[in-house]
Amino acid sequence: MPEVAPRIRRLGDDIVNSYLVEDGGQVVIVDAGVPAYWGLLPKELAAIGRSLDDVRAVVLTHGHSDHVGYAERARGHGIPIRIHELDAALARAEAPNPAKGFGPTRLVPLLSFLVWSARKGALRIPKIQEVSTFGDGATLDLPGAPVVIHVPGHTPGSAALHFPGHDALFVGDALATYAVTTGRHGPQVAPFTADAEQALASLARLEDIGARLVLPGHGEAWRDGAAAAVRAVRATVETSA
Numbered sequence: 001m002p003e004v005a006p007r008i009r010r011l012g013d014d015i016v017n018s019y020l021v022e023d024g025g026q027v028v029i030v031d032a033g034v035p036a037y038w039g040l041l042p043k044e045l046a047a048i049g050r051s052l053d054d055v056r057a058v059v060l061t062h063g064h065s066d067h068v069g070y071a072e073r074a075r076g077h078g079i080p081i082r083i084h085e086l087d088a089a090l091a092r093a094e095a096p097n098p099a100k101g102f103g104p105t106r107l108v109p110l111l112s113f114l115v116w117s118a119r120k121g122a123l124r125i126p127k128i129q130e131v132s133t134f135g136d137g138a139t140l141d142l143p144g145a146p147v148v149i150h151v152p153g154h155t156p157g158s159a160a161l162h163f164p165g166h167d168a169l170f171v172g173d174a175l176a177t178y179a180v181t182t183g184r185h186g187p188q189v190a191p192f193t194a195d196a197e198q199a200l201a202s203l204a205r206l207e208d209i210g211a212r213l214v215l216p217g218h219g220e221a222w223r224d225g226a227a228a229a230v231r232a233v234r235a236t237v238e239t240s241a
């Protein structure tokens with residue numbers, strides 16, 4: 001499975017992303033994808049000379065089930081789960097999904113996503129029993145010292161994570177470079193967004209982050225910087241208005 005950048009790897013394919021970030025011999029996982037990815041972890045960690053014992057935390061960009069994935073499995077191995085305080089209840093499956101329907105869809109990509117999800121175990125996500133939370137602006141005491149940027153809209157507690165030493169910004173579903181519901185590629189508002197207007201407004205919080213690498217929850221890595229990614233999302237809205 002691919003190395004996205006030095007010290008960053010992606011599990012599985014780029015329909016649903018889960019990332020490993022290595023720093024100083026330790027690892028942080030950003031988003032836990034789907035349950036089937038758990039089986040890929042040992043090999044991916046071995047590829048960078050690490051094991052499960054080196055994983056310090058799973059940090060979730062938000063509480064949607066296709067990001068929670070194998071988190072409870074990881075927690076069972078003593079790995080703490082971290083998430084923004086406003087999405088903690090969603091991650092523990094104690095709050096309903098705030099998404100309003102699917103948004104626009106095209107039948108073939110949507111059906112293939114649903115079939116893919118079922119095969120990867122996404123219809124039965126083990127509920128996370130316990131999470132610890134963070135707020136906007138926090139620098140997490142984890143490998144890579146990620147900085148939290150609250151970007152509400154997709155969900156109330158959506159958060160981007162900036163790893164300055166990796167020149168990388170993990171955006172979760174604050175924007176996507178692939179829409180599982182339409183098959184469309186390129187930066188755009190992600191499907192299943194609770195409040196698209198708020199999600200667009202939140203992008204202003206990302207555009208001044210100098211990171212070159214933008215890593216979304218769904219789709220390929222964007223390598224032209226956060227500002228250009230934000231501009232590209234806005235352009236999709238202007239042309240469809």
Ligand SMILES: [Zn+2]
Nearest residue numbers: 064154173192
């Ligand atoms: Zn989501």
